[in-house]
Amino acid sequence: MKNSTQKHIKDLKNNGITYLKNVLSKKECNSYIKEFEKTFKVFESKYKKLGNRGQVIQNYFFYNKNYLKLLELKKVDNILKKVIDDNYVLINSSLTNRFKRNNKYDKKSLHLEDLGGDWHHDSRLIGNRRLDRGFSFIVMIMLDKFEKDNGCTQYVEKSHLIRDKFPERNKNYKHKKILGDQGTVAIIDTGLWHKAGEPSDKKTRWSIFSYYGPWFMKPYYNYPAMIQKRYKNSISKNLKKILHCNSVPPDSELESIYTLRG
Numbered sequence: 001m002k003n004s005t006q007k008h009i010k011d012l013k014n015n016g017i018t019y020l021k022n023v024l025s026k027k028e029c030n031s032y033i034k035e036f037e038k039t040f041k042v043f044e045s046k047y048k049k050l051g052n053r054g055q056v057i058q059n060y061f062f063y064n065k066n067y068l069k070l071l072e073l074k075k076v077d078n079i080l081k082k083v084i085d086d087n088y089v090l091i092n093s094s095l096t097n098r099f100k101r102n103n104k105y106d107k108k109s110l111h112l113e114d115l116g117g118d119w120h121h122d123s124r125l126i127g128n129r130r131l132d133r134g135f136s137f138i139v140m141i142m143l144d145k146f147e148k149d150n151g152c153t154q155y156v157e158k159s160h161l162i163r164d165k166f167p168e169r170n171k172n173y174k175h176k177k178i179l180g181d182q183g184t185v186a187i188i189d190t191g192l193w194h195k196a197g198e199p200s201d202k203k204t205r206w207s208i209f210s211y212y213g214p215w216f217m218k219p220y221y222n223y224p225a226m227i228q229k230r231y232k233n234s235i236s237k238n239l240k241k242i243l244h245c246n247s248v249p250p251d252s253e254l255e256s257i258y259t260l261r262g
């Protein structure tokens with residue numbers, strides 16, 4: 001295993017966060033942003049208006065095949081295969097622009113208004129106890145630079161180790177900021193307490209937030225059906241695995257006695 005991969009694994013274990021620099025070039029980031037702008041325009045004209053303080057579309061890869069690449073970045077894939085295992089899957093993915101617009105639209109009519117603006121974690125609870133660290137991870141891809149004044153994500157240090165206490169939504173916790181240049185990726189343990197920062201009305205903050213977990217965790221959406229409808233068999237074996245195609249339960253024991261199938 002490469003030294004850098006080991007360092008990321010250690011950072012995730014001890015600090016609940018690690019940074020990967022230059023995963024995408026500035027040129028690649030800017031070209032994605034241009035495409036995202038078009039996708040948002042089409043989405044708003046065809047479906048619903050997006051938030052006033054942050055604009056979010058889940059399953060953005062349904063609208064442009066090029067976006068699928070953002071779900072299986074090689075450097076990230078290598079780490080997730082180690083910290084989860086080879087069979088890890090996508091649970092949810094969102095394309096987010098944290099940006100304050102004029103309040104043109106009525107809040108109630110908006111799609112995903114101001115998502116993640118209060119302190120929270122994205123782990124799961126059993127018996128009122130948070131699952132242990134290391135179960136699932138959020139991969140943040142910074143297409144825009146994450147800066148202090150464009151709503152960068154904030155987190156409470158080492159909070160991924162706290163299992164019996166939960167963040168108070170509006171409390172003023174001592175925190176750190178997740179900053180990085182265009183093309184940086186930050187991976188966080190889903191147990192880390194975090195929130196989105198105050199959006200700017202001048203600078204955009206285009207980013208991807210992807211939630212990954214073990215193969216037996218239920219995804220937010222039916223990805224096998226979604227990709228079958230949209231892409232048939234034209235995507236890679238690895239990506240199909242990430243999108244749960246290897247972990248759909250069989251119709252009956254006569255088809256197979258295994259849920260996980262390669």
Ligand SMILES: [Fe+2]
Nearest residue numbers: 116121122194
């Ligand atoms: Fe979150």
